[in-house]
Amino acid sequence: MAKVAVIGFGLVGRLAALMLAKTHQVSVFEQGDANTVDSAGTLAAAMLAPLAESVICEADLAEQGLAAIPLWQGVLAELDLPVMFQQAGTLVVAHQQDRGDLHNFIRRLKPLAGHSAQSLNQTDIATLEPELAGRFSQGVYLPCEGQLDNLAFYAASFKTLKRLGVQFHFHTKVNIDGNQVGNDTFDWIVDCRGIGAKAQMQGLRGVRGEVARIYAPEVTLNRPVRLMHPRYPIYIAPKPNHEFVIGATEIESQDAGDVTVRSTLELLSAAYTVHSGFAEGRVLALRAGLRPAFDDNRPKVTRDGALIRINGLYRHGFLLAPLVVKNALTEVML
Numbered sequence: 001m002a003k004v005a006v007i008g009f010g011l012v013g014r015l016a017a018l019m020l021a022k023t024h025q026v027s028v029f030e031q032g033d034a035n036t037v038d039s040a041g042t043l044a045a046a047m048l049a050p051l052a053e054s055v056i057c058e059a060d061l062a063e064q065g066l067a068a069i070p071l072w073q074g075v076l077a078e079l080d081l082p083v084m085f086q087q088a089g090t091l092v093v094a095h096q097q098d099r100g101d102l103h104n105f106i107r108r109l110k111p112l113a114g115h116s117a118q119s120l121n122q123t124d125i126a127t128l129e130p131e132l133a134g135r136f137s138q139g140v141y142l143p144c145e146g147q148l149d150n151l152a153f154y155a156a157s158f159k160t161l162k163r164l165g166v167q168f169h170f171h172t173k174v175n176i177d178g179n180q181v182g183n184d185t186f187d188w189i190v191d192c193r194g195i196g197a198k199a200q201m202q203g204l205r206g207v208r209g210e211v212a213r214i215y216a217p218e219v220t221l222n223r224p225v226r227l228m229h230p231r232y233p234i235y236i237a238p239k240p241n242h243e244f245v246i247g248a249t250e251i252e253s254q255d256a257g258d259v260t261v262r263s264t265l266e267l268l269s270a271a272y273t274v275h276s277g278f279a280e281g282r283v284l285a286l287r288a289g290l291r292p293a294f295d296d297n298r299p300k301v302t303r304d305g306a307l308i309r310i311n312g313l314y315r316h317g318f319l320l321a322p323l324v325v326k327n328a329l330t331e332v333m334l
Contacts, residue, residue, distance in 0.1 A: 001025055002187040004332065007174060011041035011317050012310050013192035014157040015325045018075060020190075020332060021164040028166055029181060031173040031196065034158065040194060043211050043289045045237035045245040046150035046318040047224050048072065049090055051117065051142040053316060054110035061298065061316065062112055064323050069146055071322035076148065080163060081156035084240050086223070087146035091120075091128055093139040094228035095273065101228035106140055115144040131220055131275060147224055149239050150318065179306040188332050191309040194292040201300070201311055206290030209315070210263045211247035214271070216281030219244065227270055234270040243284065246271045259286045291315055301328040308332070 002024045006017050009030035020026050032038050050065030069087065076083045094102035109117050118124075118141040126133035128141060162168075174181050176189055191197055198204045221238040237245045246267050264286060271278045293314040294300055300312045301324065310328050313320055 002332065003027075003185075004188045004190065005029060005181045005184070005186040007176070007181065007189065007191045008193035008196060009036050009168075010039035010192065010194055011044075011321055012194070012313065012325055013190075014154070014161070015075065015321055016190050016192055016310070016329060017161050017166055018078070018157060019325060019329055021161055021166050023333065026161075026166045027169065027181075027184075027186075028161070029169045029172050029174045031171065033170050034168070036154070038289070039154075040209070040289050040291045041150055041317060042154060043209055043247075043287050044150050044318055045211070045224065045235055045247055046148045046153070047090070047235065047237055048087070048146040048148070048319055049142070049224070050319060051109060051112050051115060051144055052090055052092070052226065053319060054112060055105060055108040057297065057316065059110045059112070061320065062110060065316065065319040066113055066115070066144065068320055068323040071326065072148060075322060076153070076156075078160070079153075079156040080160045081152070083152040083156050084149040085146065086148075087144070088223040089141055089143040090145040090224045090226060091125070091139060091141055092226045092228070093125065093132070093136040093274070096137065098228045098230065099138060101230070102138065102140070105228060105233075112144070117142055128223070129221060129225070131277070132225075135274070145224070147237055148318070152240075176307060187306060189307045190329070190332070191307060191311075194311060195290050197292075197309065197311055201309065203294050204311060205293055205295075207293045207314060208288060209247060209291055210259050210267070210288045211245055211286075212259075212264070212267050212271075212283060213285040213287075214244045214246060214278060214281040215242060215284055216244055216275075216278050217242045218277030218280055219275050221275070225274060227274055229266075229270060231266070234267065236271055236274060244271075244278075244281075257288065259288045291317065299324045
């Protein structure tokens, strides 16, 4: 049984700890508290969207995202609390004035292991999402895609890891020196700090994401909906109990400040044009955060002796994380 330190308790750190805790002695070090509110994963819509993401990433990353979806099912099956997971596809729509953006999106989709987009007319859209009947005349359906509930995963993973005997050190900012963390020695150290490792990983930058979490009892959507938008695509991801995560795909900025008035108006007004029931919804949270990325927007795994660094998952965190972490820890799990 190896002694392993996991540095950072965000999405990557949780998956690393879950993969190692059954066979190794794991200690987690996190500079924040147990709620890890600064983790990019707590902001995420947690959409598993390899086909949609193929528009902006290389084909091999999209293929990896597709391969990671069944890994998520295995991870969630071993947790002590249920976590909403579904693979009901993604609906992509556009208002009449933005149909050019929709056509451009469709043209940029890459072929993906036998999975392809399905063009939709007004009737098809109403069949998939009855509450959107008559609102859009054209769209596209991406049937291979899915999503999970990120906040439920954070809660369930913490509970499970405590049961498995993982030792937690919150409010702890550590220094890594060889195979030492603080005053303790480990067989392996797994650095999962995301943007917190910027000083140690050359080229690491933050990419801003902004989201609203809304309680809207008058709205029912069966799957994530992406709306083509003149400035950037908007997504609406349904969560349990009529909660919805509404966000912008990305903003190339390292500003970690609060959500701006402009973004708030754009996000919520766009959601309202998709479904008028959002008008009576309640704003549960408005948040902004930075996702870690390198210049090529690809994940990076490095090893230096006993130290393994996993970082740079960009906007593909939930999509790629199970596969990236599993591959990075192959030798540790032996």
